[in-house]
Amino acid sequence: MTAPVRTEDSQEARGSRETRGSQELIRAEGPVLAHNYHPLPVVVARAEGTWVEDVEGRRYLDMLAGYSALNFGHRHPALIEAAHRQLDRLTLTSRAFHNDRLAEFAERLAALTGMDMVLPMNTGAEAVESGVKVARKWAYDIKGVPAGRATIVVAADNFHGRTTTIVSFSTDETARAGFGPFTPGFRVVPYNDLAAMEAAVDETTAAVLIEPIQGEAGVIIPDDGYLAGVRELTRRKGCLFIADEIQSGLGRTGRTLAVEHEPVVPDVLLLGKALGGGIVPVSAVVGRREVLGVLHPGEHGSTFGGNPLAAAVGTAVVELLETGEFQRRAAELGVILRDGLTGLVGKGVVGFRSRGLWAGVDIDPALGTGREISERLMREGVLAKDTHGSTIRLAPPLTITGEELRGALAALEKALG
Template sequence: MNHTPEAVAAAERWTAHNYHPLPVVIAEADGAWVTDVDGKRYLDFLAGYSALNFGHRHPDLIAAAHAQLDRVTLTSRAFIHDQFAEFCQGLTELTGKDLILPMNTGAEAVETAIKVARKWGYQVKGVRQGAAKIIVMAGNFHGRTTTIISFSDDPDAHDDFGPYTPGFVTVPYGDLDALAAAIDTDTVGVLVEPIQGEAGVLVPPHGYLAGVRELCTANNVLMLADEIQSGLGRTGETFACDHERVVPDMYIMGKALGGGIVPVSAVAADRDILGVLKPGEHGSTFGGNPLACAVGTAVIDLLKTDEFQTRSRELGEHLHTGLAKLIGAGVTAVRGRGLWAGVDIDPAVMTGREASVALMAHGVLAKDTHGTTIRLAPPLTITAEEIDWALEQFAAVLEGN
């Protein structure tokens, strides 16, 4: 008996339509594979938009969660728990920064960065009260809170959700001249994704991040790097900024930091930046909870081995070599870095949605964006053989088989 249609209908009945998921209902998962309610297995080539960098149910992460579940899971930040310091210290060592502020979701981390940059602007830089500006990039995606969507140029995220929050200036992504022209005495931060994921895994021109860093330093402006999708091993380095040996003033992290088990996010910066916050000015009941910190510490331990960065680097080259062979055979362009790719489908062949549905029928799960692009971001635990199999399915889909 096929249980999927009934399960899909039930989900549609009881939820608001804020997503357009593929018609698959997952019941179990392990490593790079998931199994639906009818027992069909799929190779996960999306990995929760990089939340599952270490695969589904990584044994080290599951063990850390199990151990903590038997002890204490929540205290609120009204008290200190015994997992907090170790997690924060580990993340400061990973980022090279002085201080950590843990939150839950990526959007919360971005909101934290915005608030801190503004307060730093008023208290440290001396910007006029109420005049602080943050420069953002066209095509950005940083979350869906009301402040963040105020500077989105994606109609689906932006339209009909006003009035919008002021204080943001948009410049073209990858254009250093436009960025330089936009900076003035009221600018407190530049918020940038080292690689734009939602936009289609757009990699900026070489030297762009270094140029952003130079402009921020020269103008006493904070460089805020949103590494929520690009960080923690996804691109072959711990952070995507590392490819240009750039150190931002603030790292914004999320997704993979929770190991696919709990939502964990954080910002990392030096004391002269994060130190502007005082008790009561920002917080989260669940931010930095014991379960999150236990899992987050286990994630940091995995990253310290450099195994996953290496796997992403080496297997990413294998993936991109295979994808390049599809150009001209239903694919018009491929972009990305490490185990992360944006694949543009020839609209004369099919839409990105149609390609995603067809891939699902072939046992590979991926997701479309902006009509004609498919994003690929398999777990960093995937094997070369599994990548080859997925590429075979992709080729078959494009050939109409």
């Protein structure tokens, strides 16, 4: 696989690379950065489209796309233009005042998702925390659950973030150990098990909160009918259906939302990552008016939530998605990804799950851990990321070409050889 030739490189950038190389920079991080990540040993200095470049000028195809935060690739021209234009005008007011970019962002995001109202926040974890708060408030104000008794049903092996409340209902001990006491009010049931979910929902249940596809767990796709079953159950039981589309949404699976693969409309959607275009953190809780309408001034907020820069970039992201181009690309190129992985089954791949341009690939443990395979891929000029055990995730920018995707699959085959 041949990387595109670099067409420009500033003297300042060259000087910086000559001053501190990758290994020196990696060593320099050790004493001053908290060790909450274990990155691959690559130091990215520049990026464009689907390619990144390290400080020595080596180029890599990005097959992770910032866990879907870079659905439109690095530095998409329309998004960069929107950010530059807004930087020259206004970046932050806080919600103490109105700003001239927020109304359009909320209008267009609500229309794109088929919802009524938008609660803008910053990070994905903030969106989840906000969704939890909204569900509880709705349960007390609208459903009539006695104060302090609202429960939320979630799925095992979930990943919704790493704040204290969120890890309280995680089943990943790495995320939980050492961070208790935990927040009560959550019931965990197996994913893809409607019977278990039905047994967990009762008169205190405010909401069912699930990922339509579990990303961190290895791109786990539920059986056909599961999402529709969750929707039917929550309607029948009188509780909310909250879909966490922070990784799965905004074009990744070949639809605007992953729930659209079934005839399902949740009450609340949680969005993030790609909503910021890889430029600024932008997230949102999007929902029906009777749900988000339970919030009143002073009950929830964020200094940066809905800031003009975020709203300008978020609006540009929505504009890209309104064309349907990226959803079509993910669906069409997803066939290449699926067929390529099918050809590797029995050649080091023991199984995989894919939808659109998103795949969880299970590697024969005899060939190495997911981390080891990711390191081999890096040496082949491809960046990907492991998850549990010998599983790696592939989630390239939706701007990737068929040739680049085939090159990544060839690199994977070589890394498995």
